Each structure stands twice: as C-alpha cells, then as structure tokens.
Amino acid sequence: MSTSYDAVVVGCGPAGSVAAAELAKAGLSVLALERYRFPRFRVGESLTVSAGDLVREWGLEAEMARLDFPPKSGVKVIGRSARTEFFVEVARPTWQVRRAEFDELLLNRAIEAGVEHRWGSVKRVTQQGDRVVGVGFRPEGRKSLVDVRAEVVIDATGHSALMSRQGVAGPRQMGTFDRQIATFTQFTHAVRDPGAMGNNTFIFYGSKYHWAWFIPVSSTVTSVGVVLPTTTHRSVASKPEEVLAWGLEHVNPDLWRRVQGLTPSEPVRVIRNYSYRIDPFVGDGWLCVGDAHRFPDPIFSFGVSFAMTEARAAAEAVVRARWTGDAQEPFERYAAYCSRGQDAAMDLIQYFWKFPAFFSFQTRGSTRGDMIQLLGGDCFGTQENGVLDMMRKSLREVDAPRPAAR
Ligand SMILES: Cc1cc2nc3c(=O)[nH]c(=O)nc-3n(C[C@H](O)[C@H](O)[C@H](O)COP(=O)(O)OP(=O)(O)OC[C@H]3O[C@@H](n4cnc5c(N)ncnc54)[C@H](O)[C@@H]3O)c2cc1C
Structure with missing residues (x-):
C-alpha cells in the first residue's frame, strides 16, 4: 500500500464504491477504505430507476439475475385501512437487492476498475490549515494508524458522517422526520401479489407518520419494516420484537394479512433519528457524498440511488478540479446539485404526508x-x-x- 493517492474514499457503500470506480476510470490513483468486512448487512433494499441505470451501464444485469434480485417495475401505495391504493410504475426497469451482496458486487467492480482497497477504519482526518490533505487509517487487525496523503478525501461513511464528526464539515442538524423509528426484519414466504406485481415495493400507511415497507429481496425472502413516531413506538412496547409485532398488526390490515403467523428469518433491527443534514459538506480538499451529508427519509427508497447519483457528480467535480486547477467552482456546483435533488425529495415526502x-x-x-x-x-x-x-x-x-x- 502506497501512502499517497490522488483520492482517498472513506466508506465502501454505494456512494463510496461508485465514486471510487468513476475516479479510477478517469485515470486517478484511488484508495477506498471500508471498516466492516463484506458481506455485511445494510438496510435499503429497493432501488429506484437512477440506480437501475447505473447497474445496466456497469453491465451487472447477469449478476443481478444470478443473485436472485427481483426485477422491480413499480411501487404500490396502500392507504389507511387498505381502503385505497395506487400504483406508480418505474420509467425504466430496476431491482430490489440484498445490500450485503449488492454492495460487495459494486466494490468488486470498483476494484476491477483499478481502485486499491483496504479493510480498516479511518480514525482521523488530517488537515494543513483549512485544507484536508489525508487521513489516519487503522488497518484491520492493527493497533497503530497509517498516515495516508491525498489530493482529495471523499467522505462516503454514511450516517457515521466522518467529516462532520471530525469538525471538518458542518454539524449534524436533525431533519424533518427525525422523530421516527424504523423497526425491521425479513420474512420467508410472506404473501405477495401474484406475478410480476409480487416483485414490487409495497408501502402501507395507517395514521399520519405511521407506515410500513414490504420489499421482496429474493424469490422467497421479503424485507418488512414498520416506521412509527417516537411517541407511538414508546407507548406500544419496549422490546423491538414487540414493537414490530404491534406495527405489523396495527398499521394496515393488508400488511397483517401478508405476514400473520410468520416468524422473522433475520434479527429484528431498529434505526432511530435517521433524518438529518450536514452543511457545509464540501471544502478545500474534501467532499461528502450520500448519507455522509444528508438523509431525508426512507419512504420512497431514494437513499441508494441518491448516493450513486451524488457519487458520480462528486467524481466529475474532482476530475474537473484537476483539469482547471480550481476546486472551488466544481465543488460548489456539486453542492448545489446535491441540494437540488435532496430538497426535491424532501418536498415530495412532506407533500405526501400533508396531502x-x-x-x-x-x-x-x-x-x-x-x-x-x-x-x-x-x-x-x-x-x-x-x-x-x-x-x-x-x-x-x-x-x-x-x-x-x-
Ligand atoms: C429505515 C431505512 C430504510 C431504508 N430503505 C431504503 C430503501 O428501500 N432503498 C434505498 O435506496 N435506501 C433506503 N435507505 C437508505 C439507504 O440505507 C442509504 O441511503 C444508503 O445506504 C446510503 O449509501 P451510502 O453509501 O451513502 O452509505 P452506507 O451504505 O451507509 O455506507 C457507508 C459505509 O461506510 C463505512 N464506514 C463508516 N465509517 C467508516 C470509517 N470511519 N472508516 C471506514 N469505513 C467507514 C460503513 O461501514 C459503510 O459500509 C433506508 C434507510 C433507512 C434508515
């Protein structure tokens, strides 16, 4: 391992692997660092069309079929008490995935594109004055830090938000949907709709801010999660398994019909306070991508697609900065681009709950x-x-x- 690169990418979720691969394809020397050895569990299984576009562009369709990732043709929303529903098809085909395998697939493609990759955790961001010049990285199984220098450091650490925690990026501000708690698991043989409709994402809602997802992630396994306001979550039960059981039964009768009597095939997991933003999220020698700077809400499954879209834009900004010798304008343009997309998503979600x-x-x-x-x-x-x-x-x-x- 060298100690100097054009770019260091921290975190190898979709944001990190896509940014790293695009930079390597543009001829930069890139080191990508990931603290948890893959395959590792991650929530976020339903892809929208922009992620599907990248999957096709990277030539991964055969791999998606081999991994038994269901092709997704749209989203069905089932209203309160299952009295109403609507379906919105996708403009171009996409997929549902199990993130453990999907993220590994993307990372392997990045390595094939020329990215150097190491397992281990970044513990420090190194600065000279206001400029970020590298990171302190602890390789897996070692106690001491390795000092790695880079022209640019990309923070793709997801909700760990390395740059913000190190005081380089702005502080984390809680978002509009921060008082929501998601409790989720997977079920084998949950009841799906017949035919191709059975591969789609179903969103169930009950009373305001009480909703659930139902996402087929293989021919037999379905990811199911219940999202409740903190106050409801606290009032119904204390154990995650009990909260999930309550939500499955009470959020929407059509959801209950599909999972009644089934036992979870995965541990029941909980994520709270997931809605936040960090600003500023670009600066001299550094950029944040994907969840490392913002996550509005999971209801419309934007997270992975947004992470990939931003990753490509970040790589373009870095390459442009090298050509022109001026990082400020491309980085600011990247920040404006991300904010436009994230603001649109937030407004769409707010409108959904208000009207x-x-x-x-x-x-x-x-x-x-x-x-x-x-x-x-x-x-x-x-x-x-x-x-x-x-x-x-x-x-x-x-x-x-x-x-x-x-
Ligand atoms: C309840 C819930 C449901 C969701 N459902 C969906 C969905 O259906 N569809 C969808 O598209 N999105 C969904 N999302 C959002 C999705 O999970 C994220 O938006 C997506 O994973 C972001 O990708 P990322 O690459 O930015 O971050 P991540 O996927 O979180 O990857 C970050 C990586 O960085 C690594 N890392 C962190 N710190 C360090 C460090 N110091 N050193 C080295 N490595 C580090 C982590 O181990 C991790 O592998 C959901 C989110 C929530 C909370």
Whole structure:
C-alpha cells in the first residue's frame, strides 16, 4: 500500500464504491477504505430507476439475475385501512437487492476498475490549515494508524458522517422526520401479489407518520419494516420484537394479512433519528457524498440511488478540479446539485404526508409523468417538473402565517 493517492474514499457503500470506480476510470490513483468486512448487512433494499441505470451501464444485469434480485417495475401505495391504493410504475426497469451482496458486487467492480482497497477504519482526518490533505487509517487487525496523503478525501461513511464528526464539515442538524423509528426484519414466504406485481415495493400507511415497507429481496425472502413516531413506538412496547409485532398488526390490515403467523428469518433491527443534514459538506480538499451529508427519509427508497447519483457528480467535480486547477467552482456546483435533488425529495415526502389524497390524485392524469420521474429518483435535474412546483406552492401556503383573527 502506497501512502499517497490522488483520492482517498472513506466508506465502501454505494456512494463510496461508485465514486471510487468513476475516479479510477478517469485515470486517478484511488484508495477506498471500508471498516466492516463484506458481506455485511445494510438496510435499503429497493432501488429506484437512477440506480437501475447505473447497474445496466456497469453491465451487472447477469449478476443481478444470478443473485436472485427481483426485477422491480413499480411501487404500490396502500392507504389507511387498505381502503385505497395506487400504483406508480418505474420509467425504466430496476431491482430490489440484498445490500450485503449488492454492495460487495459494486466494490468488486470498483476494484476491477483499478481502485486499491483496504479493510480498516479511518480514525482521523488530517488537515494543513483549512485544507484536508489525508487521513489516519487503522488497518484491520492493527493497533497503530497509517498516515495516508491525498489530493482529495471523499467522505462516503454514511450516517457515521466522518467529516462532520471530525469538525471538518458542518454539524449534524436533525431533519424533518427525525422523530421516527424504523423497526425491521425479513420474512420467508410472506404473501405477495401474484406475478410480476409480487416483485414490487409495497408501502402501507395507517395514521399520519405511521407506515410500513414490504420489499421482496429474493424469490422467497421479503424485507418488512414498520416506521412509527417516537411517541407511538414508546407507548406500544419496549422490546423491538414487540414493537414490530404491534406495527405489523396495527398499521394496515393488508400488511397483517401478508405476514400473520410468520416468524422473522433475520434479527429484528431498529434505526432511530435517521433524518438529518450536514452543511457545509464540501471544502478545500474534501467532499461528502450520500448519507455522509444528508438523509431525508426512507419512504420512497431514494437513499441508494441518491448516493450513486451524488457519487458520480462528486467524481466529475474532482476530475474537473484537476483539469482547471480550481476546486472551488466544481465543488460548489456539486453542492448545489446535491441540494437540488435532496430538497426535491424532501418536498415530495412532506407533500405526501400533508396531502395524501392529492398525492394519490397526482399519480393519475396529466401529472402522472412528472410523478413517475420524481418517484423514480430523477430529482436532481434542472428540467421543469410542474407537479413539484405545484406541491411546493401548496406547502408554502399551509406553512404561511395566517392573518390574525379580527
Ligand atoms: C429505515 C431505512 C430504510 C431504508 N430503505 C431504503 C430503501 O428501500 N432503498 C434505498 O435506496 N435506501 C433506503 N435507505 C437508505 C439507504 O440505507 C442509504 O441511503 C444508503 O445506504 C446510503 O449509501 P451510502 O453509501 O451513502 O452509505 P452506507 O451504505 O451507509 O455506507 C457507508 C459505509 O461506510 C463505512 N464506514 C463508516 N465509517 C467508516 C470509517 N470511519 N472508516 C471506514 N469505513 C467507514 C460503513 O461501514 C459503510 O459500509 C433506508 C434507510 C433507512 C434508515
């Protein structure tokens, strides 16, 4: 292992592997560091179309079939008490994945593209003045740190948010959906819809901010999670298994019908306070990508796709900075690009909870195309999206201070 690279990427989830691979393809020397040996569990199994595009571009379709990852053709949303539902198809085909194997697949492709990779944990970000010049890395099984220098350090550490924790990036600010807790597991032979519809993501909702996901991750295994406000979570039970059991039975009767009597085939896991943002998230010699700077909410399965989209944009910014000798403009442009996509996702999710009936209505008729685009994860573009503009207007109106009563 050398001690000097053009780029060091910390974290090898989708953000890290994609950024590292794209930089190596552009001819840079890249070191990618990951603290947990793969395969390792990660939540986030449903991909939107932008992730599917990258899978195809990287030529991974045969691997997706070999790994028995279900092809996904859309999302079905089942409303309160299972009295209403709507389905939104994807514009281009995509997949449901088990992250343990999917992330390993991406990392292996990055290594094939020329990325050097090591297992171990980054413990320190090294600065000279305000400029980031490298990291202190503890290789797996060793006690001492190795000092690695780089022209640029990419933070792709997910919710660990290395740069923020080290005081390089801004502090973590809790997001709009921070008082939500997800409790989840997997079931074998949960009841799916017949045919291709049975491979799709189903979102069930009950009362406001009470919802559940149902994501087939192989021919037989389904990932199921229940998301509850902290207050409900605390009031129903203390053990995760009991909270999950309560949620499966009470969030939506159609969900209960599909899992009743089944025993989880995985441990029951809990994630709380997952909604946050970090700002600033770029600076002299460093960038944050994916969850390392922002995660709004999991309801529309944007996380992995956004991480990949941002990773490609980050790699472009780094390459452009090398060509021009000016990092500031490309890094700032990258930051604006990420914020545009993440803000659009946040507004879409807020509109869903504030106006569920209108949201469902927008998936039909003339606005359907715009909804397919947004729910497919195409949130970063500059092209007009009429339905998003209309949603923002409605959100501003409900948030506007009301005139004082006479
Ligand atoms: C409840 C819930 C459900 C979700 N469901 C979905 C879904 O259905 N679809 C979807 O697309 N997304 C979903 N997500 C979001 C998704 O999990 C994330 O957005 C996605 O994993 C982000 O990818 P990433 O590469 O940025 O980070 P991660 O996947 O978290 O990868 C970060 C990597 O960095 C490594 N790392 C951390 N610190 C260090 C260090 N100091 N040194 C070295 N390595 C380090 C970690 O071990 C990890 O491997 C969900 C999220 C939640 C909370």
